[in-house]
Amino acid sequence: METAVRFDISITVNGAAHVLDVAPNESLAHLLRERLRLTGAKLGCRSGACGSCAVLVDGRLRNACITLAVLLDGCSITTIEGLADGEVLHPVQEAFVESGAIQCGFCTPGMVMACVALLNENPAPSDQEIREALVGNLCRCTGYTKIIAGVRRALDALQASPERATISSPAR
Amino acid sequence: MSDYRVIGKPMPQAGSREKVTGAARFTDDLPFENLHYGAILRSHLAHARILSIDTRAATTLPGVVAVLTGRELTTTFGVLPTSYDETALAVDKVRHVGEGVAAVAAQSKALALKALDLIVVEYEALPAHFDMERGREVVDHPVHAHGKGGTNIHKEVNLHFGDVEAARRETVFEAEGSFEFAGVSHAFLEPHSVVAEYSPSGELTVWSSTQVPFYVRRALARVLGMDEDRVRVIKPHVGGGFGGKSDPFPHEMVAAALSRKTGVPVKITFSREEVFISHHGRHPSRISMRLGADRSGKLSYLDLDATIDGGAFGSFGVVTTYYNGVLTQGPYRIDNFRYAGRRVYSNHPPSGALRGHGAVNTRYVTECLIDEICEAMGEDPCSFRLRNALEEHTSTANEYRITSNGLRECIERVRDASGWLQKYRQLPYGSGVGVACGFFISGSALPIHRGDPQTIVRTVKEEDGTVTVYSGASDIGQGSDTILAQVTAEVLGLSPGDVRVVSGDTGLCPIDLGSYSSRVTFMAGNAAREAAENLKKALDTGDPPVGHGEYISPRMGGTYKGAGAGLSPSYSFGACVAEVEVDPVTGTIDVEDIWLAHDCGFALNPLAVEGQIEGSVHMGLGQFLGEEVRFEEGRIANASFLDYRIVLATDVPDIHAIIVESNDPEGPFGAKECGEGALHPVLPAVANAVHGAVGIRLRKLPATPERVLAELKKTRRRK
Numbered sequence: 001m002e003t004a005v006r007f008d009i010s011i012t013v014n015g016a017a018h019v020l021d022v023a024p025n026e027s028l029a030h031l032l033r034e035r036l037r038l039t040g041a042k043l044g045c046r047s048g049a050c051g052s053c054a055v056l057v058d059g060r061l062r063n064a065c066i067t068l069a070v071l072l073d074g075c076s077i078t079t080i081e082g083l084a085d086g087e088v089l090h091p092v093q094e095a096f097v098e099s100g101a102i103q104c105g106f107c108t109p110g111m112v113m114a115c116v117a118l119l120n121e122n123p124a125p126s127d128q129e130i131r132e133a134l135v136g137n138l139c140r141c142t143g144y145t146k147i148i149a150g151v152r153r154a155l156d157a158l159q160a161s162p163e164r165a166t167i168s169s170p171a172r
Numbered sequence: 173m174s175d176y177r178v179i180g181k182p183m184p185q186a187g188s189r190e191k192v193t194g195a196a197r198f199t200d201d202l203p204f205e206n207l208h209y210g211a212i213l214r215s216h217l218a219h220a221r222i223l224s225i226d227t228r229a230a231t232t233l234p235g236v237v238a239v240l241t242g243r244e245l246t247t248t249f250g251v252l253p254t255s256y257d258e259t260a261l262a263v264d265k266v267r268h269v270g271e272g273v274a275a276v277a278a279q280s281k282a283l284a285l286k287a288l289d290l291i292v293v294e295y296e297a298l299p300a301h302f303d304m305e306r307g308r309e310v311v312d313h314p315v316h317a318h319g320k321g322g323t324n325i326h327k328e329v330n331l332h333f334g335d336v337e338a339a340r341r342e343t344v345f346e347a348e349g350s351f352e353f354a355g356v357s358h359a360f361l362e363p364h365s366v367v368a369e370y371s372p373s374g375e376l377t378v379w380s381s382t383q384v385p386f387y388v389r390r391a392l393a394r395v396l397g398m399d400e401d402r403v404r405v406i407k408p409h410v411g412g413g414f415g416g417k418s419d420p421f422p423h424e425m426v427a428a429a430l431s432r433k434t435g436v437p438v439k440i441t442f443s444r445e446e447v448f449i450s451h452h453g454r455h456p457s458r459i460s461m462r463l464g465a466d467r468s469g470k471l472s473y474l475d476l477d478a479t480i481d482g483g484a485f486g487s488f489g490v491v492t493t494y495y496n497g498v499l500t501q502g503p504y505r506i507d508n509f510r511y512a513g514r515r516v517y518s519n520h521p522p523s524g525a526l527r528g529h530g531a532v533n534t535r536y537v538t539e540c541l542i543d544e545i546c547e548a549m550g551e552d553p554c555s556f557r558l559r560n561a562l563e564e565h566t567s568t569a570n571e572y573r574i575t576s577n578g579l580r581e582c583i584e585r586v587r588d589a590s591g592w593l594q595k596y597r598q599l600p601y602g603s604g605v606g607v608a609c610g611f612f613i614s615g616s617a618l619p620i621h622r623g624d625p626q627t628i629v630r631t632v633k634e635e636d637g638t639v640t641v642y643s644g645a646s647d648i649g650q651g652s653d654t655i656l657a658q659v660t661a662e663v664l665g666l667s668p669g670d671v672r673v674v675s676g677d678t679g680l681c682p683i684d685l686g687s688y689s690s691r692v693t694f695m696a697g698n699a700a701r702e703a704a705e706n707l708k709k710a711l712d713t714g715d716p717p718v719g720h721g722e723y724i725s726p727r728m729g730g731t732y733k734g735a736g737a738g739l740s741p742s743y744s745f746g747a748c749v750a751e752v753e754v755d756p757v758t759g760t761i762d763v764e765d766i767w768l769a770h771d772c773g774f775a776l777n778p779l780a781v782e783g784q785i786e787g788s789v790h791m792g793l794g795q796f797l798g799e800e801v802r803f804e805e806g807r808i809a810n811a812s813f814l815d816y817r818i819v820l821a822t823d824v825p826d827i828h829a830i831i832v833e834s835n836d837p838e839g840p841f842g843a844k845e846c847g848e849g850a851l852h853p854v855l856p857a858v859a860n861a862v863h864g865a866v867g868i869r870l871r872k873l874p875a876t877p878e879r880v881l882a883e884l885k886k887t888r889r890r891k
Contacts, residue, residue, distance in 0.1 A: 039201035040194020042411070044361045045444045049813035052361055080194035089192065097188040100779040103787065104649025105191030106361040106411025112192060134821035138813060140360050140412050141649055142783060143790035144821040145829075 009073040013038070014082025022069040029053045029064035032079060040080035040109045044138070051137030054110035055079045061117040063110075063136075080109035083116065091164050092116050095154035096147070103141035111137045115151050119158065125151075178662040179841055182779035185651045186673065187409070196409045199365035199381045200441045207367070208237055210430050210440040211284035212423060213274040213291050214449070215266035218302075218519035218806030219313070220295040222264055225274055229290035235279040236287045238433040242273065245429055249391040251384070251419045251524075252620060255326075255486025257316060258522075260395055260425035265298070267315055267484035268521045269807045270449030272422055277430040277438045300519040300806055304458065304481040307516025315484060315517035324517040326482050327493045329734060333569035334508030339473035343464030347544035351461075352872045353533045354800035355481070356454040358526055359818050362411020363447045368427035369437040376432070377404045377679075380424055383413040383648050384686030387620075389678045391420030392428055407676035410648040414791070415525035417648070418688040419452055419487050448811035452487050452524025453801060455480035455515070457496070457533045463541040469549060471542075471560050473508035474500055478534065480523070482515040487524035489515045491616075494737030495530025500538055501568040501738070502611035503579045503745050504560040509569050519806050525688060527791055528851040531612065536873070539608035539856030543863060552596065553607050553860065554587045557747070564834070571730035575742055576844070578771030578834035579609065582747035585769040585830045590749040597864065602754055604864025608856035609747045610770075612849030613740035614839070615691025617725035626691070626723045628682035629699040631660060631707045633717035638670045641703070644684030645696040646676045650847055651780040652692045656700045658776055659840055663704035690845035693776065694742060695723040697840030726838075742836045742844040746770040748789075748853035752861040756884055759877030763793060763858055769830035770850045774842030778831055784846045785829040792854025794819045798874045 006021040013036060022031060029046075032038045032055070041064050044052035048066040055064050056078040083090045089097070092115045102108050111134065118125055118133035125133065130151045131144075139147060158164060190196035227239045242261035250256045261272045274291050278284040298313045307324040314324050340346075366380040376398060382388050385405040393400040410417065423440045430438040442450065462475040478496040482489045497511030528535075546553045562568070564577040586607065587593070595605045619626055630642040641660050647653040657671040664671075674680055684696055699721040707719025729739040751765040766789050775781040798817055802809040810816045835842035859870050868883035 033201075037203065038194070039197065042198065042362070043200065043441075044363065044411075045813050047444065047812060047814070049444075050361060080192075084193055089189075093192045096192050097184050100182070100184055100783055102185060102188045102191050103651065103783055104360070104362070104412040105187070105196055105409060106198065106649075108191050109194050128822075131821045131824075137821070138359075138361060138818060139821075140358075140414070140791070140818065141787045143786035143788075143819075143827055144824050145786040145827050146779075146783060148821065 007070050009070060011072050012076040014079060024070050026069045027065055028067040028069050028072065031069045032064060038079050038081050042106050042109060044106065051110040051114060052107050054113045054137065056113060056117060059120060061114055080112060083112065090116065091157040092119065092154045095157060096150045099146050099150035099153050101142060101147040101150035107137060107139045111139065111147060115154065119154065176662060178658050178668055179776045183654060183658060183668065183777050184779065186654045186657060198362055198409045198411055199367060199379050202367060202379055202408060204367060204437045206436050208277045208279060208434065208436045208438050209281040209284045210275055210277045210427050210438045211288055212272040212426060213288045214270045215262065215273050216269060217266060217295055217297055218269050219298040219300040220266050221298060222262060222266065222273065223294040223296055226292040227274060230276055230287040233283065233287050233290060235283040236276055237436065238277045238430050240275045240426060240429055240433065245395055245425060247395045249395050249420055250486050251387055251488055252486060252490055254490055257486045258422060260422050260429060268519050270521060271484065272426065275426045275430060277434055302518055302520065302803065302806060304456065304479050304516050304518060307518065315519060319517060325514055326486060326517050327490045327515045329493050329497060329511060329513045331497060331570065331734060332510045336473045336475050336508045336510040339508035340464060342466055343472050344467045345465040345545045345548050346462065347541040348462040349537065349541060349871055351459045351537050353457040354874060355456040355523060356526060356795045356799050357448055357451045357801050357816060358414040358416030358453060359816065360412030360414055360416055363442040363444060364417065364421065364423065364450065365441040366424050366427045367437055367439040368431040370431040370435060372435065375402050376428055377406065378424060378428055379406045379408055381410050381417055382407055383418040383646050383688055385646060385676055385678050386644055386683055387686060388420045388424055392425065395425045396428055396432065404679035407646050413648040413687060414527045415529060415688060416451055416453065418525055418686060421450060444813065445811040448808050449521050452522050454526040454532065455482060455492055455523040459534055459537050461537045461541060463538065463545065465545050469551060469556060469559055471504050471506045474506045475510045476500060476534065478513040480515045481518050481520060483518055483520040483522035485522040487522050489523065491737065492525065492530040494734055496534050498570055498738040499531035499611065500534055501570050501572055502743055503562055503609050505562050507569045520803060521808065528612065528848045529689065532852055532855065535610060535852045536856045536859065539853065540859055540869065543860045554583055554592060557583055557607070557609055571735060572739060573728045575838065576773055576834035576836040577745055578832040579745040581832045582745055582769035582771055583609065585832060586747045586749040586767040589828060589830060590751065590767040592749055602756060602865055604861045605749055605751045606857045606860025606864055607747065607749050608853040608860060610745065610849050610852030612744050612845060612852060613689060613738060614694040614742040614744060614845040615740055616689050617728060617739040617741055618736040619685060624685060625683060626695045626725065627684040627699045628722045629696060629703040630682055631703040631719040633707060633711060638672060639664060639666060641671060641673045641700060642681045643673065643675045643696055643700065644678065644681040645692050646687040648687050650687065650784065651777065652687065652696065654780065655693055655697055655776050659697055659700045660704045663701060664708060690848045693843050694839055694845060697776065697843060699723045701840045741838055742773065744771055744845045744849035746849055746853055748857040750857040750861040752858060752865055754862055754865040754880065756866055759880035761797060761862055761875060761880065763825045765826050765828065766854070767828045767830065768850060769832050770846055771832040771834045772846035773836035773839045773844035774833050775831045776841060776843050781831050781846045782829040785850045786827045788850035789827050789854050790819050790824060792851045793858065796855040796858050796873060796875055798876060800874050
């Protein structure tokens with residue numbers, strides 16, 4: 001980021017407050033990966049086409065590679081690193097592991113965030129709604145089959161103990 | 173088999189927890205002190221002489237620490253010793269759009285890119301070669317000087333077993349056709365990335381997103397003129413490979429050279445466009461075949477001609493050329509077989525190995541023509557395939573040794589699970605079912621470099637009672653670390669959690685040739701089992717607590733030239749039924765259900781086997797329905813995920829994975845491959861289903877709606 005003009009922004013990342021000076025063309029992905037060393041969000045295309053870098057901004061799914069950091073003043077960001085409660089995985093994370101939804105794992109962080117965003121908005125999605133929620137996240141290993149199965153497993157777990165959904169609901 | 177404690181049970185992959193929490197580090201995620209960034213200037217011309225390269229302005233840009241051109245690193249390399257035809261950067265001429273011409277290292281990525289803009293290259297354009305059919309012509313400026321007799325032919329294969337002409341005279345049913353296949357890319361999610369660090373003491377460490385760390389080490393040592401024991405290659409987590417990371421690559425050589433020049437660690441991470449340019453994907457292919465069956469409905473001969481576009485460099489292409497022919501020797505008995513195949517160089521980016529390597533397109537042709545023969549005979553395609561299935565424990569006309577073979581069970585299982593007998597030819601217009609089979613190697617019996625052991629595993633009991641497995645095998649997301657842990661835990665009576673696998677590091681691990689040709693479970697699995705058994709013996713006898721295991725294929729096969737191609741200690745078999753709906757107005761194909769049975773010998777980890785089947789279906793559907801690397805004057809016109817569209821979550825059908833276990837006599841606990849063979853039957857099963865639905869034969873892939881509509885128009889004209 002070579003530009004001389006910089007702006008201060010205040011953001012919360014996984015519950016921790018940061019004041020950062022950012023260049024006007026700096027992406028959220030750059031800020032997370034290079035400056036905060038949060039490398040969970042992956043860069044698969046740098047053009048918003050694969051979803052590997054997806055994070056939650058104020059609870060909504062965003063591709064960090066095409067989100068400008070300078071526009072996020074006052075926002076709360078949840079990345080894959082902020083999802084588990086200490087050693088206790090979020091139900092979606094746990095379900096992904098148990099279902100075999102993870103092969104190479106490169107799409108996993110973005111895919112998990114997409115599923116969390118879905119369940120935050122729609123606690124009882126149909127199969128078609130699950131598929132539609134994942135349409136911006138590419139996976140080349142699994143044929144999406146075990147990922148979709150993972151979402152269903154997470155739904156079952158959440159129905160059994162609904163209080164777990166609050167573990168990671170993004171800080172406002 | 174139920175008496176096993178660990179193997180045969182579904183187990184999430186080792187490392188899943190790290191991956192799901194964001195803790196797993198891929199190459200681009202690794203932290204380094206004083207990291208510098210490399211970038212590569214790429215040719216905008218497909219074929220041109222380099223007259224001059226002026227790097228002065230780039231060299232003096234503040235923040236730039238090194239500039240590199242091809243003249244500084246002229247040693248050729250490649251994956252096959254017969255095709256060492258790549259260089260780190262172009263020397264004297266460029267052979268495809270996107271070939272590297274110069275490189276820089278700088279303090280930031282932005283500075284590196286700025287420096288590239290300051291490099292001035294003067295080219296003299298040469299006539300470019302894009303048409304594979306013309307690859308056999310003698311030309312003034314072939315892509316490589318070593319093309320056969322002044323042509324662009326890289327490799328020719330001519331094989332004949334039995335007597336095709338005599339068999340033809342006895343043939344009653346015959347089908348023939350010419351088919352065209354677009355090039356396809358791996359489209360793994362993680363772009364290639366490498367970090368090289370050259371130490372003051374003259375040792376090079378390279379972290380790379382690779383399937384083949386030991387081949388990368390060999391190539392680095394060769395190109396940089398170093399001893400192999402001074403080079404260490406580490407494979408961090410790899411975000412998918414599918415064959416696209418199974419060559420040593422120019423950018424790995426470049427990063428190493430830049431680090432050696434500067435003494436600082438240098439990272440190169442590709443853009444998505446660079447991934448496409450460097451992809452070494454499935455060869456664009458043109459294939460003609462004639463296939464015959466005798467009065468009794470037995471396949472009598474197969475006569476095949478294939479031309480494949482190799483692009484600018486060799487890669488695995490010699491093997492691909494063979495595989496296009498010889499892997500039609502299964503899964504059916506065809507005693508009269510003739511193959512004429514050739515790979516031609518062109519000024520396209522290089523083609524190489526992609527899941528199902530070399531045999532996917534000819535499998536498509538074979539299975540489509542079988543469907544036509546069945547139609548002419550009025551026979552059920554499942555019954556025809558059952559009649560023609562190779563037997564267990566037999567050999568083929570080209571002298572493959574066939575051992576375990578679950579093909580019959582695969583066909584019966586998909587037939588029954590799909591309700592085939594109630595559906596075939598009984599669905600309304602627009603709906604259809606189709607069937608096809610598959611066949612693939614469990615690793616090549618011959619190592620690429622003669623004398624290399626296939627794999628060695630060393631297993632050590634630690635003082636705390638846990639066990640560490642050292643293996644060079646490369647887990648690229650397929651789950652090989654998990655397999656090694658399961659096998660070891662099974663033998664030693666441990667839980668898999670007490671087994672640590674250290675893998676993919678040439679500095680710590682004994683050799684493994686890499687994750688390609690579906691070799692790892694069979695070969696490293698066998699070595700891990702032997703190592704664990706030897707450790708057990710050592711513990712019993714009080715010897716040092718170390719067990720050694722290795723795998724070297726038994727001697728097998730013929731003695732003719734090319735007999736080693738496709739030769740494997742074991743083969744996988746499979747069958748697929750697809751059910752589709754075709755919209756005759758829009759030409760769209762909706763694949764609704766896929767039943768795929770795969771004989772993996774024994775499922776050491778059924779969860780992983782299902783995952784391989786489901787991933788194979790995804791990739792096969794993509795190639796059939798729409799994936800195509802499009803070229804415009806040698807430039808890839810769709811080098812992004814928006815334009816090169818892989819199958820999305822909304823498009824993927826319900827996939828019914830069926831595991832068939834034939835218990836291979838030589839596989840580890842009976843296991844054999846499942847990662848590539850499962851792709852083979854997918855494309856033709858869907859094609860045959862489309863024929864069942866609307867009566868068209870698709871001979872050009874991908875089967876875009878435009879092509880479907882054009883074929884439908886032809887059938888209406890015929891009526």
